[in-house]
Amino acid sequence: MSAFAPLQPGSVIGILGGGQLGRMLATAGAELGFNIHVYEPEPDAPAARVAARAYAAPWDDPGAVAAFAAKCDVVTYEFENIPVEAVEAAASQAPVHPGTQSLSLTQDRVTEKTFIRDCGAGTADFAAVDSLAGLRTALEQIGVPAVLKTRRFGYDGKGQTVIRTLSEADAAWDMVGGVPSILEAMVPFTRELSVVAARSASGEMAIYPLGENSHADGILRTTHAPAPIDSATQAEAKRIANVLGEGLGHVGVFAVELFDLGDGQLLVNEIAPRVHNTGHWTMDACICGQFENHMRAVAGWPLGDTNAHSSAVMTNLIGHDVDDWLDLANTSDMRLHLYGKRETRDGRKMGHVTRLVPPTKAVA
Amino acid sequence: MSAFAPLQPGSVIGILGGGQLGRMLATAGAELGFNIHVYEPEPDAPAARVAARAYAAPWDDPGAVAAFAAKCDVVTYEFENIPVEAVEAAASQAPVHPGTQSLSLTQDRVTEKTFIRDCGAGTADFAAVDSLAGLRTALEQIGVPAVLKTRRFGYDGKGQTVIRTLSEADAAWDMVGGVPSILEAMVPFTRELSVVAARSASGEMAIYPLGENSHADGILRTTHAPAPIDSATQAEAKRIANVLGEGLGHVGVFAVELFDLGDGQLLVNEIAPRVHNTGHWTMDACICGQFENHMRAVAGWPLGDTNAHSSAVMTNLIGHDVDDWLDLANTSDMRLHLYGKRETRDGRKMGHVTRLVPPTKAVA
Numbered sequence: 001m002s003a004f005a006p007l008q009p010g011s012v013i014g015i016l017g018g019g020q021l022g023r024m025l026a027t028a029g030a031e032l033g034f035n036i037h038v039y040e041p042e043p044d045a046p047a048a049r050v051a052a053r054a055y056a057a058p059w060d061d062p063g064a065v066a067a068f069a070a071k072c073d074v075v076t077y078e079f080e081n082i083p084v085e086a087v088e089a090a091a092s093q094a095p096v097h098p099g100t101q102s103l104s105l106t107q108d109r110v111t112e113k114t115f116i117r118d119c120g121a122g123t124a125d126f127a128a129v130d131s132l133a134g135l136r137t138a139l140e141q142i143g144v145p146a147v148l149k150t151r152r153f154g155y156d157g158k159g160q161t162v163i164r165t166l167s168e169a170d171a172a173w174d175m176v177g178g179v180p181s182i183l184e185a186m187v188p189f190t191r192e193l194s195v196v197a198a199r200s201a202s203g204e205m206a207i208y209p210l211g212e213n214s215h216a217d218g219i220l221r222t223t224h225a226p227a228p229i230d231s232a233t234q235a236e237a238k239r240i241a242n243v244l245g246e247g248l249g250h251v252g253v254f255a256v257e258l259f260d261l262g263d264g265q266l267l268v269n270e271i272a273p274r275v276h277n278t279g280h281w282t283m284d285a286c287i288c289g290q291f292e293n294h295m296r297a298v299a300g301w302p303l304g305d306t307n308a309h310s311s312a313v314m315t316n317l318i319g320h321d322v323d324d325w326l327d328l329a330n331t332s333d334m335r336l337h338l339y340g341k342r343e344t345r346d347g348r349k350m351g352h353v354t355r356l357v358p359p360t361k362a363v364a
Numbered sequence: 365m366s367a368f369a370p371l372q373p374g375s376v377i378g379i380l381g382g383g384q385l386g387r388m389l390a391t392a393g394a395e396l397g398f399n400i401h402v403y404e405p406e407p408d409a410p411a412a413r414v415a416a417r418a419y420a421a422p423w424d425d426p427g428a429v430a431a432f433a434a435k436c437d438v439v440t441y442e443f444e445n446i447p448v449e450a451v452e453a454a455a456s457q458a459p460v461h462p463g464t465q466s467l468s469l470t471q472d473r474v475t476e477k478t479f480i481r482d483c484g485a486g487t488a489d490f491a492a493v494d495s496l497a498g499l500r501t502a503l504e505q506i507g508v509p510a511v512l513k514t515r516r517f518g519y520d521g522k523g524q525t526v527i528r529t530l531s532e533a534d535a536a537w538d539m540v541g542g543v544p545s546i547l548e549a550m551v552p553f554t555r556e557l558s559v560v561a562a563r564s565a566s567g568e569m570a571i572y573p574l575g576e577n578s579h580a581d582g583i584l585r586t587t588h589a590p591a592p593i594d595s596a597t598q599a600e601a602k603r604i605a606n607v608l609g610e611g612l613g614h615v616g617v618f619a620v621e622l623f624d625l626g627d628g629q630l631l632v633n634e635i636a637p638r639v640h641n642t643g644h645w646t647m648d649a650c651i652c653g654q655f656e657n658h659m660r661a662v663a664g665w666p667l668g669d670t671n672a673h674s675s676a677v678m679t680n681l682i683g684h685d686v687d688d689w690l691d692l693a694n695t696s697d698m699r700l701h702l703y704g705k706r707e708t709r710d711g712r713k714m715g716h717v718t719r720l721v722p723p724t725k726a727v728a
Contacts, residue, residue: 009686009689010706027391027395027414030414031391032693032702033689035413035704036413036414048416049394049399049400049415050414051413051414052412052413052414287696287697287698287699287720288699301693302690302694304693307697309674310673322373325373329660332651332669332671333651333669333671337396338396338397340374340394340397340398340399351397356673
């Protein structure tokens, strides 16, 4: 994709999706002088309440999506599970960044992992699984332990299960609902890292310092960043971000989850073609955070400075964690972000906090 | 004023005034999970475009103001020149912070300077002027050079003129329109400083590091912060902020413009009972910026951490300065803020940039 002329301040950027990512994108875009329109089926969504205009209509109403996009100078999306048809309806009326290629290559785990390997980055061994018999064959090929995941529409550990013995195959196949799936070898990694990067339409890349992540119950709990990392690992993460960003022809922010094998090897777990939870620390600790950089990229602007002025520990507020908001608001060195969700539910991301710690040298 | 229970996230904070200060307040409030409503006579105002709900109606429509406030859990204002009557109409329906005392003591320059002196802080010599004859008498008392200013509704150098010889009295009186005015001695200051502080309903104070300001054509151009300052000056600035905040019974952010006489004395130029242009650097260089701290204070929350993680140079983008937005967006270490104003006019504040420089020890 070639470069395009930068959008003037005052232009309209449309966001498909009205959750917390859309909300933080909207706010970052407004800081640059843009007017933000949000399309989200759920009325009164978090992003709708900080936007100049909000549309509440279903994803499967291409006329409504097109009418929304017709008022926008450019359209983006907050979440990769938005139906490609909705993105295409938007694209009939306005440029959409990132393009449908970033979606189509990452919405299906088999397509995604094949693409990653084609780009010259490593992944765990994997096999497509379309039947119980196919699962058994794949287990013989990949070995145990392994993870069975649905090919599409998984996030936060949903739609996946670990298989530790061959006898668990039937239960696992039931658990994923018998839909097209992928079996992945479980990798003996020492830690999970992520690299968040922005890519402009002209191919410019801006890469953030790496984050080190820990999960609980399949959901990200904390990111420490900049992660302590040697220069070879850092160089390899940058290489991976560059080849994947280029391969996708991506315009906007994307994140790459990496398994650090501890022997200098980094394997790609998955690509998120959007702003990412493991990049939330950047909004408080970097000169230009991921949300602003995404809006800059989709607007055709130069990318912002990804250097960190502080080190950070980002912790998600999941479910009733958020009930501690008053204590969290009363903590020194801490930034509190609440997403404005009306209902607190177990497992739901309600906000996050970022503790800023004395600056270290940015590593990427 | 006694403390009040902290507002729950999801509560509605109303803002009277829809300019850039309201816009940055709205965005900061949304980050804390609040819903923001904006009341502003001008339709499509900057703050309206980032709020959950916007009301476009005149200041002199108390029914409309009251209807707005009835939907709010608390109301605040972005600007001290909002008519007291509008604030009172809001106060009939919801708590208003800061209260009308902060407005009434600062909307009139004679009342304000008298109050400042009563609090034990210094000001330039001044005299109330109600007629041309009174101006002549005041000039004999104060001496020249002196500044004649309207008592009310001045900002950014509007409604004021310097008198260098007694013969300029007639022209000066014409220039201010013959309205009730104040004559102030011109002070031989070495630099202008400002202290921005937040005060909670319980009397807690959070004071930012001092900024050093330079003006052109009566409008703030740049703030360097934290300002290089000795410990005695720092202590005196803190004392002044404390006595004035306490004297006003203020709830929210306020700013005090100070003349540094270079001999250890600080004289108060004026108090702004609101977030202030000389505090804009805090949103990028402090743990908790002035806009968030204002929203915390009016919501009854604990105040946020005012420490600076970086040093900063904030520069206003005035009028067609903003035409350089693309170059500014392409500058390392720089944060760009555009206010979303539809029309660029000479002398109009269109945005600001903050250059972050390696951190120094915060001084207040």
